[in-house]
Amino acid sequence: MEVHLLRPGLADLDPTDRPRERFLREGAHALDPDELLAIVLGTGRGTHEDVLVLARRVLIELDGVEGLAGATLERLMTITGIGPVKATRIRAAFELALRAGPVEPAQEPVDPLASHLELLRGQVPTGATAILGYRPGSAEAPVTLTLGEPLGPATRAGALMARLLALPGAAPWWIVAVRPGGQPRKREQAVAQQLFAAAGLLDLPLEQVLIVGTAGAWPVEPAR
Numbered sequence: 033m034e035v036h037l038l039r040p041g042l043a044d045l046d047p048t049d050r051p052r053e054r055f056l057r058e059g060a061h062a063l064d065p066d067e068l069l070a071i072v073l074g075t076g077r078g079t080h081e082d083v084l085v086l087a088r089r090v091l092i093e094l095d096g097v098e099g100l101a102g103a104t105l106e107r108l109m110t111i112t113g114i115g116p117v118k119a120t121r122i123r124a125a126f127e128l129a130l131r132a133g134p135v136e137p138a139q140e141p142v143d144p145l146a147s148h149l150e151l152l153r154g155q156v157p158t159g160a161t162a163i164l165g166y167r168p169g170s171a172e173a174p175v176t177l178t179l180g181e182p183l184g185p186a187t188r189a190g191a192l193m194a195r196l197l198a199l200p201g202a203a204p205w206w207i208v209a210v211r212p213g214g215q216p217r218k219r220e221q222a223v224a225q226q227l228f229a230a231a232g233l234l235d236l237p238l239e240q241v242l243i244v245g246t247a248g249a250w251p252v253e254p255a256r
Contacts, residue, residue, distance in 0.1 A: 042070070042082040051084065065097050072125050077113040086113050101126050162210040163187070165196045168239070174208065175199060183209045183243075184219050189226040193234045204239035205231075216243040216250050224252035 042050060048057075051067035060068065069087035076083035093111055094100045100122065108119035161183040164174040177192045196205050207227050209220065216224075224241040231238035241252040 042076075042084040045084075066091055069100070069122075072121050073118050074121070081113060090114065163192060164208050164210070165192075165199075166206045166208055168204070168206060177207075183211065183223050187223050187226075189223065189230040190233070192227065193230040193236050193238075197234050197236050204237040206240040206242060207238060208242045208244060211243065211245045215245060215248075216252075221252055225255050228252075228254040 047053065051063060051070045054067070055063055055071060063071075066084060066088045069090065070083045073083050073087055073090075076086045081089070090108075090111055090113075091097065091100060094103055094107075103122075105116075105119050105123055108114050108122055109116060114122075161178075163177045163183060165177060166174040175196065177195050178187070192207070207224075209216075209224065211220070220243055224243060227241050228238060230236075241254075243250045243252060
């Protein structure tokens with residue numbers, strides 16, 4: 033691993049670009065080994081050497097992260113600027129990592145509905161609305177009920193429900209109205225209530241109605 037000692041020191045960096053701040057903002061994966069080691073060390077050698085320069089020198093003297101991981105307390109304390117406190121911090125950090133064993137990177141849960149919505153939003157022209165039926169957790173694509181028809185009083189809620197009723201499968205449905213603008217208007221919320229009412233008349237399991245715009249998604253609760 034190549035470490036450059038002549039890179040900027042801590043004092044040369046903008047305060048928002050220092051290792052700890054970048055760690056908090058971007059995560060550990062965004063930092064180089066010298067930056068991570070600087071966080072572990074905490075401080076440098078006073079006015080002689082800031083913590084980032086010290087971290088780089090330690091990595092150079094030990095031939096990189098692999099050498100650092102295998103260095104004993106005694107070897108670490110032979111390096112100028114590394115006393116018992118800093119040496120203990122380094123060994124403790126590696127011991128914790130060793131005890132943890134292989135760690136799988138955290139993965140964000142995949143929301144199939146979100147991916148479908150993003151795709152559909154890009155296809156809907158300005159001023160138009162797409163209405164679709166969706167089964168949560170289903171691998172099937174949403175069922176497009178209308179495309180390009182504004183969601184308003186003229187929307188035939190019963191016809192939309194009948195389309196879903198004709199499809200196989202008894203899993204609860206969601207109705208999703210995708211609009212190109214911001215928050216839903218009152219008339220759109222009123223039509224969403226009509227969808228619930230129509231589903232009740234047709235005995236169709238309708239669990240949720242969502243109105244989705246460019247600024248977010250707004251669930252509509254059925255009237256009590």
